[in-house]
Amino acid sequence: MRDLLATPDSGGASWICCQHGAREHYAVPRALKRLGVDVRMITDLWWRPSKGSRFRLSPTLQGRFHPDFSAGEVMDFSYRSIVRRLVQRLRRPEWYREQEEINEAFQRHCLSALKKIPDDASPRVVFAYSYAASEILSYARERGWKTVLGQIDPGPLESRIVIREYERLGFPPSRFYLPPDGYWDRWRSETELADHIAVNSEWSAACLKEEHVAAEKIHVVPCAYEAAPQAASFKRIYPDAFSNDRPMKVLFLGQPVVRKGIHLVIEAAEKMLGLPVRFTIVGGNTDLPDLRLPDNVEWVGQIPRQETANHYRSADVFLLPTLSDGFALTQLEALSWKLPVIVSRHCGEVITNGVNGILLGAVSADAIRSTLSDLLSTPDALQRMSDAPDVLGGFGLEAVGRRLLDLTRSPQRLPR
Numbered sequence: 537m538r539d540l541l542a543t544p545d546s547g548g549a550s551w552i553c554c555q556h557g558a559r560e561h562y563a564v565p566r567a568l569k570r571l572g573v574d575v576r577m578i579t580d581l582w583w584r585p586s587k588g589s590r591f592r593l594s595p596t597l598q599g600r601f602h603p604d605f606s607a608g609e610v611m612d613f614s615y616r617s618i619v620r621r622l623v624q625r626l627r628r629p630e631w632y633r634e635q636e637e638i639n640e641a642f643q644r645h646c647l648s649a650l651k652k653i654p655d656d657a658s659p660r661v662v663f664a665y666s667y668a669a670s671e672i673l674s675y676a677r678e679r680g681w682k683t684v685l686g687q688i689d690p691g692p693l694e695s696r697i698v699i700r701e702y703e704r705l706g707f708p709p710s711r712f713y714l715p716p717d718g719y720w721d722r723w724r725s726e727t728e729l730a731d732h733i734a735v736n737s738e739w740s741a742a743c744l745k746e747e748h749v750a751a752e753k754i755h756v757v758p759c760a761y762e763a764a765p766q767a768a769s770f771k772r773i774y775p776d777a778f779s780n781d782r783p784m785k786v787l788f789l790g791q792p793v794v795r796k797g798i799h800l801v802i803e804a805a806e807k808m809l810g811l812p813v814r815f816t817i818v819g820g821n822t823d824l825p826d827l828r829l830p831d832n833v834e835w836v837g838q839i840p841r842q843e844t845a846n847h848y849r850s851a852d853v854f855l856l857p858t859l860s861d862g863f864a865l866t867q868l869e870a871l872s873w874k875l876p877v878i879v880s881r882h883c884g885e886v887i888t889n890g891v892n893g894i895l896l897g898a899v900s901a902d903a904i905r906s907t908l909s910d911l912l913s914t915p916d917a918l919q920r921m922s923d924a925p926d927v928l929g930g931f932g933l934e935a936v937g938r939r940l941l942d943l944t945r946s947p948q949r950l951p952r
Contacts, residue, residue: 539589542811543583546751550573550574550575550659550660550661550693551565551568551573551574551575551659551660551661551662551663552575552576552577552578552641552659552661552662552663553565553568553575553576553577553578553663553664554578554579554642554646554662554663554668554669555577555578555663555665556579556580556638556639556665556668557579557580557601558599558641559665559688559890560563560760560865561599561602562577562579562602562604562605563759563933563934564663564686564760564940565577565605566602566604566605566758566760566933566939567936567937568742568937568940569604569605569609569932570604570696570933570934570937571938573941575609575613576610576611577605577609577610578610578611578612578645578646578649578650578660579600579610579611579612580612580613580617580637580642580645580699581612581614581618582600582610582612582614583600583601583614584601585601585764586717599653600614605869607790609753610725613645613938614940616641616645617641619675619828620637620638620641621772624858628908631676631711631712631717632711632714632715633716633819634714636668636716638668639643639667639668642673642707643669643670644671645676646664646671646672647672649677650662650672650679650697651847658804659681660681660944661681661682661683661944662676662681662682662684663682663684663685663686664683664684664685664847665685665750665841666685666686666687666688666689666691666723666726667688667690667722667723667726669685669726669729669730670722670725671728672727673685673726673730673755674729677729682731682732682944683729683730683731683732684730684731684732684733684734684940684943684944685726685727685729685730685732685733685734686734687727687733687735687736687740687862688862689732689740689861689862690735690739690740690744690751690860690861690862691720691723691740691743691744691747692720692723692747692778692862693746693747693860694743694795694859695713695715697859697860698710698713698795698859698860699713699796701794701795701837702719702794703846703926704877705894706826709717710793710794713932723824724747724749727744727749727753728749730753731753731944732755732943732944733753733754734755734756734757734939734940734943735754735755735756736756736757736758736759736791736862736863736884737756737758737861737862737863737883737884737885738756738885739860739861739881739883739884740756740862740863743755743757743860745891747844754908755935755939755942755943756939757940758863758885758930758936758939758942759863759865759868759884759931759932759936760931760932760933760936761865761868761869761871761872761928761931761933762933763868763928763931764872764913766845767845767872767873767874770849770873771875771876772873772875772919772922773919774852774915774919774922775915776915777915778812778813778912779812779925781811782812782947783812783814783858784812784813784814784815784852784853784911784912784915785813785816785850785851785852785853786805786813786814786815786851786852786853786854786855786908787815787816787818787847787853787855787875788815788816788817788818788854788855788856788900789817789818789819789844789847789848789854789857789866789869790818790819790866791819791820791822792817792819792820792821792822792824792835793822793862794823794824794859795831795858795859795860796857796858796861797856797858797859797860797880798817798819798822798824798858798859799814799824800899800900800901800904801817801857801904802828802829802830802833802906803901804901804902804904804908805830805832805833806830807901807905808905808908808909809830809831809904810911811909811912813832813908813912814830814832814833814834814850815834816833816834816836816847817833817834817835817836818836818837818844818847819837819838820837820838828911844869845873848869848870848872848873848875849873849896850874851875851917852876852915853875853876853877853878853911853918854867854870854876854877854878854893855897855904855908856867856877856878856879856880856885857878857879857880857881857899857900857903857904858880858899859877859880859899860882860883861883861884862883862884863883863884864879864883864884864886865884867879867884867886867887867893868886868928871886871893871926871928872928875924876892876894876922877892877893878893878894878896878904878907878908879893879894879895879896880895880896880899881895882899886927886931888924888927890921891921891924892921892924892927893921894907894911899943906934930936939951
């Protein structure tokens, strides 16, 4: 690991972002940097394309780099991370235990870097993402630094919502919603150690407040999104009427799991058999134990990310009946291709009902069927929504960076 933060010419960082993985393609440090903030990043893997051709095709390393950062702004421990991943692959620990080991190792490396920062080069703010933050935030508070927790999901309430849905469907919950003892206690300690908590949506904020997280700490900072350049000139044209020769094409793209409402999509499709509507599901493994698709559903499966644009372009409407999401970035991806979005209210606030999409009144197959049936007879409504004013500017890097800076302007430290 390179001790970049300890070098005399680093000048001390205003923000230090501790980021395991490449969440939102490093949007938080990039958003701050875009506004001229002095920011450094500590991350597990950082692999410049020139580092070695033998690793270029490794899925682990793909995307673990961004040209916005110079070598002096990123501290990584890539080789140690790669070795640890190889060892874990041989050991094959239980999933949650594997994640805990990864998070613990990441925090140890972050602490070793933070402890080398001299007092006269102290950062003003330390940012870390949930579930890999408790040790980082605890140490930052000891040094008198301001702490920000980036909450990546709606927390324990989301798990309870999804578990109830599994129970309603009559099959056991996925292992991802059965954490070991102490898991949520450790998360609560993170929320207590944070001076500020950045959540991606009002839905997430409400879920955290339901868990008695201090409301004054919670700030909504939406996900950042940069549209593909070719999407700007794309124009979507709808037919005067849908027919068997030109059916309405409904797209579900993402994780095809219960939390995302995939079972509701399939049930709604079954209720619409015989109508001129076709469903396309793009995504990998599902948690549905008994998958039976009606004839009007095509399951494409997992695809490379660069191919998702083809599906957004060819669809007529995007469907996301999620039970719970921290934000659901696919909404912005769809809108960038002028694709109207039908979505539940349990995610990021992107859609204005009737303007650029439709907010479902209920998260149910009947609500989906009713909404799609209305659109089936009014393709002109889809055209108006496709032609609606662009809202993506509110989710650009600069907008997100300003939100991040605003949440830390108060000089007061909130009580633990």
